[in-house]
Amino acid sequence: MTTPPLLSAQGLHVTFPGRHGAAHARAVDGVDLDIRPGEIVALVGESGCGKTTLARSLLGLVPPTGGGVTFDGKPLDYSSRALKAYRKRVQLVLQDPSGSLNPRHTVYDAVAEGLRIHGYGGDEQAAVAQALSRAGLRPPERFFLRYPHELSGGQRQRVVIAGALVLEPELIVADEPVASLDASVRGEILALLLRLRSELGLSALVVTHDLGLAWNIADRVAVMYLGRVVETGDVEQVLTAPRHPYTQALLSVLPEAPGDPVVLTGEPPDPSRIPSGCRFHARCQILASGEAERAGVADACRGQDLEVLDGSGGAQVACHWARAALTS
Known part of the structure; x- marks a missing residue:
């Protein structure tokens, strides 16, 4: 790097x-x-x-x-x-x-x-x-x-x-x-x-x-999701152990993926009306399932904006839940 x-x-x-x-x-x-x-x-x-x-x-x-x-x-x-x-x-x-x-x-x-x-x-x-x-x-x-x-x-x-x-x-x-x-x-x-x-x-x-x-x-x-990079890193690291729920959903529909595919509800929000908090929260399977609530980050998901990931290429994720899981 x-x-x-x-x-x-x-x-x-x-x-x-x-x-x-x-x-x-x-x-x-x-x-x-x-x-x-x-x-x-x-x-x-x-x-x-x-x-x-x-x-x-x-x-x-x-x-x-x-x-x-x-x-x-x-x-x-x-x-x-x-x-x-x-x-x-x-x-x-x-x-x-x-x-x-x-x-x-x-x-x-x-x-x-x-x-x-x-x-x-x-x-x-x-x-x-x-x-x-x-x-x-x-x-x-x-x-x-x-x-x-x-x-x-x-x-x-x-x-x-x-x-x-x-x-x-x-x-x-x-x-x-x-x-x-x-x-x-x-x-x-x-x-x-x-x-x-x-x-x-x-x-x-x-x-x-x-x-x-x-x-x-x-x-x-x-x-990338709704105008921002939400997860980045070495391809093997990101695609074998995805941390962002959006990346997990994208990977889940591949033919060789284990488990059931994650079906995201609705369409990506209008880029002229980007939601507050995590821009993925309206479609997030982790928030919908209650996992974010149990991790104590549901309010942050809905209302606390995440910073822009830097472009250096190191493993990074813009997700309150993933960061909470990493520190717990």
Whole structure:
């Protein structure tokens, strides 16, 4: 944990104005998160928790309304010139390869697009071939003149990854990188990302709702709920001994999980009306079962706010009950 982070968010807030004078939606509501060189961090949570907005803010696509982002020790500059240089070093891999690729562009043009935007002065064809080869499309020349509709889903996702790799970035942000792929292909893409980390020293933030994916690929996991990270730590520690009731509920529905699945009641609260106390308390199975009452923390769960977890990566949890259990 002594290595300085490559990418860091400090007290990050992103709010969106409500319609017709309604309260602002606090999509990201105070997040600290560090990603170190060569590290893969999984950002996990259900739909609507703010993880994609956080990722977009880290990429400079959504300016924060509070806090800030630093990259390689320097605050992110939101001028057009600075963002262009930043996006050469930090690349995005989207969920849907079919939507990411222009159906009228060949594979060659899709991968070469980044080079052309950034005014690459070297051998374009050699760079495209190397990126395709690194992404597992070999021999690369065989794919140059193909169109997306001529490829399988896994091959399309490899083209998207090649398009990110061609600029030789230091970090990639992968938003649900295997969600649209068949189970047989998912493992191949995950193995590819791990190989790229070992061969190129690539860092990655993998945004996902799938804890099984996090287990297979990440060094560290950050579990997000209603705009905040509520539990973080080494992936094995968090996913084998989860302390936050929300993490426990997410893990309980995996096929290999012991015991009965925890079915959370209702939907996540409206981010424009975040409840007081623990933001998960309205759906918390520990509070509903009376366990929090027996531990003497039920009132704190309902009314005492929890501080923002720091981004250092040590094992942390934002839960009154879990902290009480640790000290008892």
